[in-house]
Amino acid sequence: xxxxxxxxxxxxxxxxxxxxxxxxxxxxxxxxxxxxxxxxxxxxxxxxxxxxxxxxxxxxxxxxxxxxxxxxxxxxxxxxxxxxxxxxxxxxxxxxxxxxxxxxxxxxxxxxxxxxxxxxxxxxxxxxxxxxxxxxxxxxxxxxxxxxxxxxxxxxxxxxxxxxxxxxxxxxxxxxxxxxxxxxxxxxxxxxxxxxxxxxxxxxxxxxxxxxxxxxxxxxxxxxxxxxxxxxxxxxxxxxxxxxxxxxxxxxxxxxxxxxxxxxxxxxxxxxxxxxxxxxxxxxxxxxxxxxxxxxxxxxxxxxxxxxxxxxxxxxxxxxxxxxxxxxxxxxxxxxxxxxxxxxxxxxxxxxxxxxxxxxxxxxxxxxxxxxxxxxxxxxxxxxxxxxxxxxxxxxxxxxxxxxxxxxxxxxxxxxxxxxxxxxxxxxxxxxxxxxxxxxxxxxxxxxxxxxxxxxxxxxxxxxxxxxxxxxxxxxxxxxxxxxxxxxxxxxxxxxxxxxxxxxxxxxxxxxxxxxxxxxxxxxxxxxxxxxxxxxxxxxxxxxxxxxx
Amino acid sequence: xxxxxxxxxxxxxxxxxxxxxxxxxxxxxxxxxxxxxxxxxxxxxxxxxxxxxxxxxxxxxxxxxxxxxxxxxxxxxxxxxxxxxxxxxxxxxxxxxxxxxxxxxxxxxxxxxxxxxxxxxxxxxxxxxxxxxxxxxxxxxxxxxxxxxxxxxxxxxxxxxxxxxxxxxxxxxxxxxxxxxxxxxxxxxxxxxxxxxxxxxxxxxxxxxxxxxxxxxxxxxxxxxxxxxxxxxxxxxxxxxxxxxxxxxxxxxxxxxxxxxxxxxxxxxxxxxxxxxxxxxxx
Numbered sequence: 001x002x003x004x005x006x007x008x009x010x011x012x013x014x015x016x017x018x019x020x021x022x023x024x025x026x027x028x029x030x031x032x033x034x035x036x037x038x039x040x041x042x043x044x045x046x047x048x049x050x051x052x053x054x055x056x057x058x059x060x061x062x063x064x065x066x067x068x069x070x071x072x073x074x075x076x077x078x079x080x081x082x083x084x085x086x087x088x089x090x091x092x093x094x095x096x097x098x099x100x101x102x103x104x105x106x107x108x109x110x111x112x113x114x115x116x117x118x119x120x121x122x123x124x125x126x127x128x129x130x131x132x133x134x135x136x137x138x139x140x141x142x143x144x145x146x147x148x149x150x151x152x153x154x155x156x157x158x159x160x161x162x163x164x165x166x167x168x169x170x171x172x173x174x175x176x177x178x179x180x181x182x183x184x185x186x187x188x189x190x191x192x193x194x195x196x197x198x199x200x201x202x203x204x205x206x207x208x209x210x211x212x213x214x215x216x217x218x219x220x221x222x223x224x225x226x227x228x229x230x231x232x233x234x235x236x237x238x239x240x241x242x243x244x245x246x247x248x249x250x251x252x253x254x255x256x257x258x259x260x261x262x263x264x265x266x267x268x269x270x271x272x273x274x275x276x277x278x279x280x281x282x283x284x285x286x287x288x289x290x291x292x293x294x295x296x297x298x299x300x301x302x303x304x305x306x307x308x309x310x311x312x313x314x315x316x317x318x319x320x321x322x323x324x325x326x327x328x329x330x331x332x333x334x335x336x337x338x339x340x341x342x343x344x345x346x347x348x349x350x351x352x353x354x355x356x357x358x359x360x361x362x363x364x365x366x367x368x369x370x371x372x373x374x375x376x377x378x379x380x381x382x383x384x385x386x387x388x389x390x391x392x393x394x395x396x397x398x399x400x401x402x403x404x405x406x407x408x409x410x411x412x413x414x415x416x417x418x419x420x421x422x423x424x425x426x427x428x429x430x431x432x433x434x435x436x437x438x439x440x441x442x443x444x445x446x447x448x449x450x451x452x453x454x455x456x457x458x459x460x461x462x463x464x465x466x467x468x469x470x471x472x473x474x475x476x477x478x479x480x481x482x483x484x485x486x487x488x489x490x491x492x493x494x495x496x497x498x499x500x501x502x503x504x505x506x507x508x509x510x511x512x513x514x515x516x517x518x519x520x521x522x523x524x525x526x527x528x529x530x531x532x533x534x535x536x537x538x539x540x541x542x543x544x545x546x547x548x549x
Numbered sequence: 550x551x552x553x554x555x556x557x558x559x560x561x562x563x564x565x566x567x568x569x570x571x572x573x574x575x576x577x578x579x580x581x582x583x584x585x586x587x588x589x590x591x592x593x594x595x596x597x598x599x600x601x602x603x604x605x606x607x608x609x610x611x612x613x614x615x616x617x618x619x620x621x622x623x624x625x626x627x628x629x630x631x632x633x634x635x636x637x638x639x640x641x642x643x644x645x646x647x648x649x650x651x652x653x654x655x656x657x658x659x660x661x662x663x664x665x666x667x668x669x670x671x672x673x674x675x676x677x678x679x680x681x682x683x684x685x686x687x688x689x690x691x692x693x694x695x696x697x698x699x700x701x702x703x704x705x706x707x708x709x710x711x712x713x714x715x716x717x718x719x720x721x722x723x724x725x726x727x728x729x730x731x732x733x734x735x736x737x738x739x740x741x742x743x744x745x746x747x748x749x750x751x752x753x754x755x756x757x758x759x760x761x762x763x764x765x766x767x768x769x770x771x772x773x774x775x776x777x778x779x780x781x782x783x784x785x786x787x788x789x790x791x792x793x794x795x796x797x798x799x800x801x802x803x804x805x806x807x808x809x810x811x812x813x814x815x816x817x818x819x820x821x822x823x824x825x826x827x828x829x830x831x832x
Contacts (some may be wrong), residue, residue, distance in 0.1 A: 029832075068827040120648060130674075179832055181828035181832050182831050183828070183831055191828070194823075195821070195824055197820075202627075222823055224814050225813075226630055226810045226813055228810075230623065230626070230656065231652050231656045232652065234620065234623070234652075234653075235653055235656070238616065238617075238620045238623035238624045238627065239623045239626050239627035239630065240627060241614075241616075241627060242596075242614065242623065242624035242625060242626060242629075242630070242631070243627035243628070243630050244627070245594075245614055245627070245628055245631070246628045246629075246630070246631025246632045247628065247631055247632065248627075248630070250627075265617070268616065268620075356828065356831075358828075374822070377591060392825065393629065393631075394612045395589075395591040395632070395635065397618065398591065399591070401612045401613075402607075402612070402613045402615070403613065403614045404606070404613075404615040405558065405609075405615055405616060410604070412613070412615075413557065413559045413607050414559070414604075414607050414615065
């Protein structure tokens with residue numbers, strides 16, 4: 001099979017994310033490219049959760065509406081998702097909880113006989129799925145052993161019972177080969193930051209970036225990393241600034257609400273020229289909104305947050321591979337230019353699982369320069385052509401390092417002098433021009449396909465779904481990865497002059513579209529989605545056809 | 550810049566008679582003495598909030614972070630996380646630390662971070678020209694409360710004792726020798742050192758006659774007892790005209806937050822290998 005999807009659903013608290021990951025690893029072990037979407041409401045127990053695991057022989061990063069296998073831990077899953085099942089697809093369900101036309105596994109009975117805890121129910125269903133998909137028991141056994149270091153035996157027992165009670169329905173004919181590394185978007189961001197030189201990570205928990213905090217806290221010993229969870233996001237940002245002054249390479253993570261609190265410190269970082277990386281995982285709506293669902297509603301906010309004017313970098317990677325690359329580069333560029341760098345993620349990217357392809361491109365040689373002989377006596381804000389002053393950390397022997405949130409002179413002493421104010425303002429912006437020039441060395445706009453009839457323009461996690469949609473419709477995709485400073489020249493070149501331009505965004509006001517119009521680009525139509533759920537391939541293809549006949 | 554001495558070339562813009570001069574003087578002498586006793590001034594960082602007090606950052610030839618209103622303490626915490634050996638001193642205001650940044654102040658005490666917090670407590674906002682702060686007396690008539698405040702003040706000594714600070718003191722700007730001694734002790738104390746310094750605002754709130762009359766140094770106070778410290782703290786509620794004890798209320802020992810980061814240094818060459826190994830495990 002070249003492209004197929006499995007949906008597993010049940011109640012919150014039944015381990016559906018974990019179950020989805022195990023199914024993803026099972027298929028990954030056969031050399032498929034994987035994408036997994038996990039859908040869950042903001043609660044700990046009860047409510048409906050499901051994971052869609054898609055496997056394909058080509059690179060993917062989006063889910064499909066239709067699924068080939070439906071795994072139901074309860075009746076609700078059958079009611080909600082039966083309509084998705086492709087003709088000839090298989091249903092595997094708990095026959096003690098529901099009735100359906102498919103492979104029934106008496107999970108309650110099995111658990112009772114094995115004396116197993118309720119959380120192992122999904123192992124029974126996974127066992128049944130493995131058999132139905134023609135996956136060898138040994139492969140499943142290996143993955144369960146790896147994924148359940150605790151409770152290995154009991155999960156294996158329940159999985160085996162499910163396996164034995166099932167029957168083969170599909171055939172995974174792909175030769176068993178080593179798959180690509182399977183990681184969540186947040187793990188890719190974390191690994192990218194580490195690759196870029198991260199030494200501290202400071203965050204207050206907030207979906208969808210909490211799992212980045214958890215991941216980095218887990219590997220802190222391996223990487224000599226300092227992970228801190230302070231009292232609130234205001235403290236997060238200020239601690240990050242302080243840590244950067246002390247010589248740390250530091251990142252913070254949050255979502256829109258937390259970023260609101262960080263905005264005060266963001267301006268301080270801009271003014272005081274303290275580098276920091278901000279991972280901003282977008283979720284749906286203003287205020288609390290839909291905490292566990294996705295959105296691209298914070299693009300303009302990320303570009304403009306804080307009072308006053310200063311340089312910053314905003315990037316929006318599309319999948320784990322790009323997140324890995326750009327997280328590393330964002331950190332390097334933030335330190336090279338002593339600016340805040342925002343990585344715009346969203347729930348789809350942060351909590352989705354992807355097959356990671358490490359870019360063949362070597363990581364950049366961007367290096368920040370320390371103070372030299374010309375910096376004696378040391379002046380933290382010495383004027384230079386690029387606007388970038390050599391940064392000395394505290395302590396530096398013989399140097400007095402003065403960092404200031406006021407307009408300041410080259411020594412870092414407060415000033416209200418008109419000429420110095422103007423010069424410092426120009427210095428802050430000159431760094432942005434130098435950054436733009438440096439970005440000219442990067443692929444800042446991603447393109448796909450050849451059609452001259454229709455260009456789909458999108459950004460961030462909508463990249464993969466647009467790519468597949470474009471393939472279906474014979475269209476092209478033009479996707480800026482860097483969103484600030486906007487790579488206008490590269491974008492104009494990439495866009496060319498298609499007959500029609502349709503902008504696809506996961507927000508209600510077409511924010512990228514407004515940026516494009518500002519640069520004088522024609523936007524013929526927009527396809528917007530703001531219900532918290534990412535586009536499926538079929539859905540986007542239909543929506544684009546509605547506006548572009 | 551240090552060759553020019555400890556005081557920078559920045560022009561001083563405090564009002565004549567401002568209490569900040571006395572704190573600056575005591576601070577300077579404390580640092581000079583510590584310097585002559587072997588403290589490396591390269592390792593001292595002065596972190597301030599925003600307000601009249603904060604000009605300290607400009608006035609000293611020391612590493613400084615002139616932070617934002619209420620946020621000196623978390624910036625200082627970041628410095629300590631980066632380098633636990635730094636001697637970080639926060640000069641903060643009462644509006645700054647007790648209103649805008651109270652959460653950070655309490656958490657620094659809860660974590661017992663090894664740094665010093667000196668509150669320039671003039672019990673009024675000076676730079677914004679005369680509004681009440683969390684330590685202004687009940688009924689204070691400021692520009693935002695022309696008919697008088699309807700809320701009693703905080704007792705910051707009691708707050709910080711409760712929050713876990715391991716060095717808690719109250720100073721007064723017109724007791725210069727004690728203040729200098731206190732600042733030195735606070736800087737050398739291992740753990741969160743907190744000094745609430747009573748100072749006057751020459752322009753908006755000047756109770757120096759009351760302070761001069763009411764402050765006293767208690768004799769026989771057991772500084773190692775938190776109960777005695779709490780009793781002493783309750784002698785004055787920052788509101789009524791009662792005796793005002795000054796001096797070191799409490800000094801204790803407990804684990805310091807940033808010690809877990811001591812010696813943590815990323816091994817850069819092996820980082821790529823470790824990332825590679827992690828990814829291999831995810832195949």
